[in-house]
Amino acid sequence: MKEDVKYNDYLKDALEQLPKGAFLTVKDEDRLNTMTIGWGAIGITWQKPVFMIMVRHSRHTYNILENSKEFTVSIPIKKDLKKALAFCGTKSGREYDKFKECNLTAEPGKVVNTPIVGECELHYECKVIYQQTMEPALLEPKIKKLAYAKGDYHVMYYGEIVACYLKE
Numbered sequence: 001m002k003e004d005v006k007y008n009d010y011l012k013d014a015l016e017q018l019p020k021g022a023f024l025t026v027k028d029e030d031r032l033n034t035m036t037i038g039w040g041a042i043g044i045t046w047q048k049p050v051f052m053i054m055v056r057h058s059r060h061t062y063n064i065l066e067n068s069k070e071f072t073v074s075i076p077i078k079k080d081l082k083k084a085l086a087f088c089g090t091k092s093g094r095e096y097d098k099f100k101e102c103n104l105t106a107e108p109g110k111v112v113n114t115p116i117v118g119e120c121e122l123h124y125e126c127k128v129i130y131q132q133t134m135e136p137a138l139l140e141p142k143i144k145k146l147a148y149a150k151g152d153y154h155v156m157y158y159g160e161i162v163a164c165y166l167k168e
Contacts, residue, residue: 008049010122010166011042013077017122021085023074024053025106027114028067032106034098034117035061036089040073042124042161049161051124054154057133060093062155069128071159072109074117077166081119111163121167126159 014022018040025034041052051073055062065071076085084102091098099106105118109125116123134153136144 006049006164008042009164010077014042014075014122014124017075017077021082021089022076023072023085023088023104023117023120024055024061025072025074025114025117026061026064026068026070028064031064032099032115033061033064033093034074034088034104035059035093036085037073038089045158046129048129049164050129051126051159051161053157053159055157056152056154058152065128065157068114070112070114071126071128071157072112072114072116073124073126074120075122075124076119077121079119079121084119109163110165116167118167123163123165123167124159124161125163127162128157129160130158132156 019038021036021038023034024037037053039054043050053071053073055065084104087102088098098104106115107118109116112125112127133155136153
């Protein structure tokens with residue numbers, strides 16, 4: 001495993017892969033879940049490196065994240081994990097153990113208690129420093145119609161990046 005890298009050393013790789021899918025993993029005591037994300041942002045907020053993720057209230061991940069206040073994002077750079085990303089993006093952790101179903105390895109994080117997905121190369125470990133439920137009245141109408149026709153809005157979580165590394 002390479003030494004810790006700055007959060008932005010692999011920013012180009014992360015942002016190219018994110019729309020294709022990455023694994024958002026959460027853990028609270030014995031509850032563990034990973035889900036596919038295709039939206040997010042990496043940047044600086046309050047002079048801290050931050051990975052912003054969005055989770056809908058209806059997702060199994062939401063309740064776990066509300067309790068743990070930390071998450072990891074594991075990004076496949078070279079490995080083809082399309083099948084696992086598709087499964088984890090369409091099936092609920094309430095009904096499936098996604099790690100078992102997809103033959104994914106939950107490896108311990110370096111800083112947080114939430115594991116990373118071992119099959120991925122790039123990992124961000126984050127601690128929630130701010131969260132906010134979307135305000136529907138402030139959303140552009142086209143986006144509201146496209147992404148929120150059922151009224152299932154996201155909570156935005158700003159996670160301070162406490163570790164970022166490449167695993168080969």
